[in-house]
Amino acid sequence: MKSSVIIFPGSNCDRDMDVALKKFGFKNKMIWHNDNNIPKSDLVVLPGGFSYGDYLRCGSIAAKSNIINSVIEFANKGGMVIGICNGFQILIETGLVTGALLRNKYLKFICKNIFVKVNKTQNKYFNKIKKDILELHIAHNDGNYFCSKDDLKSMQDNDQIAVRYCDSNGEISENSNPNGSIQNIAGVFNEKKNILGMMPHPERVIDNCLSSNDGSYFFENLLSNMK
Amino acid sequence: MKIKVIVTPKNGVLDPQGKAIQQTLNSMNFIDVSDVRQGKYFEIETDLKDENDAKKNVEDMCKKLLANLVIEDYKIL
Numbered sequence: 001m002k003s004s005v006i007i008f009p010g011s012n013c014d015r016d017m018d019v020a021l022k023k024f025g026f027k028n029k030m031i032w033h034n035d036n037n038i039p040k041s042d043l044v045v046l047p048g049g050f051s052y053g054d055y056l057r058c059g060s061i062a063a064k065s066n067i068i069n070s071v072i073e074f075a076n077k078g079g080m081v082i083g084i085c086n087g088f089q090i091l092i093e094t095g096l097v098t099g100a101l102l103r104n105k106y107l108k109f110i111c112k113n114i115f116v117k118v119n120k121t122q123n124k125y126f127n128k129i130k131k132d133i134l135e136l137h138i139a140h141n142d143g144n145y146f147c148s149k150d151d152l153k154s155m156q157d158n159d160q161i162a163v164r165y166c167d168s169n170g171e172i173s174e175n176s177n178p179n180g181s182i183q184n185i186a187g188v189f190n191e192k193k194n195i196l197g198m199m200p201h202p203e204r205v206i207d208n209c210l211s212s213n214d215g216s217y218f219f220e221n222l223l224s225n226m227k
Numbered sequence: 228m229k230i231k232v233i234v235t236p237k238n239g240v241l242d243p244q245g246k247a248i249q250q251t252l253n254s255m256n257f258i259d260v261s262d263v264r265q266g267k268y269f270e271i272e273t274d275l276k277d278e279n280d281a282k283k284n285v286e287d288m289c290k291k292l293l294a295n296l297v298i299e300d301y302k303i304l
Contacts (some may be wrong), residue, residue, distance in 0.1 A: 035267060055292075056292070057295055060292065060295070064292065078273040093295070099297065100295055100297040101296065102240070102241060103243045104243065104244070105243055107241070107243050107244065107247055113265065144241070144243075146240060146241070146297070146298060147297070148297070180241065180243075
């Protein structure tokens with residue numbers, strides 16, 4: 001499987017993602033934001049970081065970059081696209097996924113491990129994953145997911161809520177919501193579920209020597225679902 | 228010509244920064260302050276000569292970049 005990670009000025013999780021994708025068997029290429037085309041890929045990843053210094057709104061400038069048109073075209077043809085953290089913010093700003101990411105409710109930059117409950121219904125990202133609850137890492141200032149009531153309902157009806165913050169037992173409550181996101185939403189799919197945007201970083205937790213190894217389940221499962 | 232734009236969070240959208248400012252003002256004894264909404268202000272210098280054309284153009288900019296219409300409203304002054 002071939003993957004492409006897009007690098008924007010200010011991306012800082014691009015190389016972590018490269019390491020993770022290669023570790024689990026993807027043939028990955030790094031693509032500069034100013035290029036016009038993405039090479040032939042099965043998966044495109046918009047990595048975390050602080051593209052363009054979070055100017056205007058997080059992800060808004062990157063969402064107008066040269067490479068984005070070919071990412072949108074790839075996604076609209078059904079290509080698989082993942083946006084992690086700032087990548088999720090960029091996806092939101094392109095309109096490929098629904099909603100908005102506001103400043104964290106308590107105005108703090110949050111950098112810690114959290115637990116998320118994954119949505120295993122028909123989607124290539126989490127279907128058949130060996131664990132329902134993953135311990136992943138978050139590091140963001142603007143991850144407070146928001147959308148209109150109508151959008152929320154249609155996403156719920158269509159199983160588009162991809163991951164929700166929970167505690168280690170899978171309990172989803174206000175106490176396990178780090179940033180004020182509605183319905184504890186940590187990540188969403190587009191309507192066809194070929195696009196995943198989420199705040200937590202699976203690429204940061206892919207080895208037992210790190211604070212968690214649960215990102216490995218994500219990448220292993222993703223690769224096996226894509227084959 | 229200079230066109231001025233104000234972008235504010237939509238009513239009903241949580242504005243944690245505005246809330247923090249309000250609480251700080253209250254703690255500074257501005258006890259009359261019941262709400263603060265924080266927005267952004269833009270001054271856009273354009274080469275267009277006709278004000279209507281310029282404002283129409285800026286409206287397009289607001290929709291495409293300056294505001295996120297999911298969470299923000301814009302006002303061209």
